[in-house]
Amino acid sequence: MKLFFTRxxxxxxxxxxxxxxxxxxxxxxxxxxxxxxxxxxYIGAIALLFTGLGVWLALKLTKPxxxxxxxxxxxxxxxxxxxxxxxxxxxxxxxxxxxVLELMALGCSNQEIANRLFVSLNTVKTHxxxxxxxxxxxxxxxxxxxxxxxxxxP
Amino acid sequence: MKLFFTRxxxxxxxxxxxxxxxxxxxxxxxxxxxxxxxxxxYIGAIALLFTGLGVWLALKLTKPxxxxxxxxxxxxxxxxxxxxxxxxxxxxxxxxxxxVLELMALGCSNQEIANRLFVSLNTVKTHxxxxxxxxxxxxxxxxxxxxxxxxxxP
DNA sequence: AAGACGGTCATACTTTCGGGTGATTTGTAC
DNA sequence: GTACAAATCACCCGAAAGTATGACCGTCTT
Numbered sequence: 165m166k167l168f169f170t171r172x173x174x175x176x177x178x179x180x181x182x183x184x185x186x187x188x189x190x191x192x193x194x195x196x197x198x199x200x201x202x203x204x205x206y207i208g209a210i211a212l213l214f215t216g217l218g219v220w221l222a223l224k225l226t227k228p229x230x231x232x233x234x235x236x237x238x239x240x241x242x243x244x245x246x247x248x249x250x251x252x253x254x255x256x257x258x259x260x261x262x263x264v265l266e267l268m269a270l271g272c273s274n275q276e277i278a279n280r281l282f283v284s285l286n287t288v289k290t291h292x293x294x295x296x297x298x299x300x301x302x303x304x305x306x307x308x309x310x311x312x313x314x315x316x317x318p
Numbered sequence: 319m320k321l322f323f324t325r326x327x328x329x330x331x332x333x334x335x336x337x338x339x340x341x342x343x344x345x346x347x348x349x350x351x352x353x354x355x356x357x358x359x360y361i362g363a364i365a366l367l368f369t370g371l372g373v374w375l376a377l378k379l380t381k382p383x384x385x386x387x388x389x390x391x392x393x394x395x396x397x398x399x400x401x402x403x404x405x406x407x408x409x410x411x412x413x414x415x416x417x418v419l420e421l422m423a424l425g426c427s428n429q430e431i432a433n434r435l436f437v438s439l440n441t442v443k444t445h446x447x448x449x450x451x452x453x454x455x456x457x458x459x460x461x462x463x464x465x466x467x468x469x470x471x472p
Numbered sequence: 473a474a475g476a477c478g479g480t481c482a483t484a485c486t487t488t489c490g491g492g493t494g495a496t497t498t499g500t501a502c
Numbered sequence: 503g504t505a506c507a508a509a510t511c512a513c514c515c516g517a518a519a520g521t522a523t524g525a526c527c528g529t530c531t532t
Contacts, residue, residue, distance in 0.1 A: 479528085486522105491514100496511085497509080498508085500505100
């Protein structure tokens with residue numbers, strides 16, 4: 165139950181808020197029928213409400229406009245990186261685990277890795293902890309160091 | 319196919335729920351047309367209009383979200399490590415801070431660094447936190463990555 | 473002498489990590 | 503068609519990491 169809620173939280177909340185809005189509309193409609201001199205207030209409320217809805221929709225659905233800000237960065241040329249697949253198979257490290265390791269080495273937090281791989285934070289934790297077992301380390305920094313030594317990452 | 323679904327689940331479901339909402343609105347509109355007078359149609363038009371206004375407002379007034387793209391400037395591959403002292407002095411990184419960075423890159427925890435340098439855990443935290451400021455990073459993994467790129471550590 | 477700087481340490485607090493456990497689903501190999 | 507590995511996700515809890523702030527003490531400079 166809790167699982168279901170966390171998984172579809174956004175959708176549920178969206179649904180609930182829409183429903184609430186409809187109820188509110190209905191209520192306003194009833195009030196309007198009773199006090200029929202309040203039409204301007206009613207219209208105003210509607211306008212406000214749906215302006216808000218529009219803003220929300222736009223913010224929710226727009227893709228971020230990308231403004232490219234160039235910044236010079238020093239980078240060591242590791243063009244000679246050749247993944248050591250032998251070690252990879254020997255240690256039984258899966259594709260996904262390697263991806264996690266790569267992102268770790270770039271300095272990503274677990275949450276950032278989760279966002280990039282389109283999986284949950286818990287999944288990343290599972291991957292990383294399996295990875296640590298296979299690399300026989302306890303920390304992500306050690307994993308990065310060992311990964312570089314074993315040529316699993318550039 | 320299934321992969322596609324899982325990856326874009328949120329987006330798909332959002333789309334579906336929006337579609338459902340539109341259908342609902344359409345249905346309500348029809349009800350109004352059939353059973354009631356034109357006032358509801360009017361209200362509906364207002365709602366639509368102001369939803370549009372909201373969208374327009376949001377799009378017009380929202381600051382563009384900036385995505386910083388780093389342009390890579392290649393630097394000679396240093397097979398044998400040669401500390402980049404220029405960057406070191408430019409960023410104002412002290413000797414002690416560099417030592418902490420080196421040990422971090424070896425995978426040491428703060429406590430281990432403290433033991434190795436014969437200082438307290440809190441001191442290591444202070445050093446690392448100053449280091450992060452100077453390197454403009456938030457995590458030790460990012461510090462390691464940037465340190466390697468700037469050739470502060472091998 | 474005053475100030476800047478680097479190094480040291482502390483307290484208090486928040487966030488992130490990592491370990492442990494259990495579960496479902498899916499694709500593949502047998 | 504079942505057995506298995508890989509991938510996914512959840513929950514709990516304690517440890518580690520990181521933030522913010524303040525303080526003290528040498529050394530070096532002006």
